Amino acid sequence: MKKFCWGMLFTLSSVFALAAGVQGQTGFGFNSSNIAGFPTGAVELTGGGAFNPANKFIHSGGGFRCLASVQQGPLNGCLAGQGIRWDTAALLPSAQFKCTGAASETLQTATTGANTVVLVADFYRQGDGNEESFTAKMIVSEADLPGNPGVNVWVQGVGCGSAVVNFSPSR
DSSP states (O other): OOSOOHHHHHHHHHHHHHHHHSTTOEEEEEEEEEEEESSSOEEEEEEEEEEETTTTEEEEEEEEEEEEOOOSSTTTTOOTTOOOEEEEEEEESEEEEOSSOOTTSOOEEEEOBTTEEEEEEEEEOTTSTTSOSEEEEEEEESSOBTTBTTOOEEETTTEEEOOEEEEEEOO
C-alpha cells in the first residue's frame, strides 16, 4: 500500500498478541500488490489477523485499494483509486473459486487450515464511514492455491494474485 496507517499496525499487533496467547489460534499476515484476472478490475490488499476453525473465531483486517475499476462481482463499482480498509465478516470452512471467471476455467476449492484462511470480508471506501461498501469472499494461503501455481491470494469477482504471506500457528 502506498499509505501506512499506524492505527492498523496497532490493531494487527494486538491481534498477533491475542493469537499468541490463546491455544489453537493461528496468526497470519500478508501483502499483495496486484490481484486481478477477471475481465475488469485489480486490487491491492494487505492485512492479517488470527483465526481458529475449531470454534469459528476470526479477527482480521487490513488495507485495500482498487487499482483498476471493478465492473463485476461483489466489488462491482469500486473505482480505480478507491478503497481504504477491510475487516472480517465471517470465517468459512471452504470456498470454491476461479481466478479468471472464464467458463472454461476449472472451479477449484480452498479449505481453511493450518496455512490457509477462507473468509468473508467487508470492504470500505473512504467516505462510507462504518458502513461497508462491498462484501466478498477472499482466500489467503502460504501455499499455492489449488490448480494455480504461483498464486496464493484470491478476491471474489476480482481474481488471484501472489502475496508475501506468513502464518504462525499457536503452540
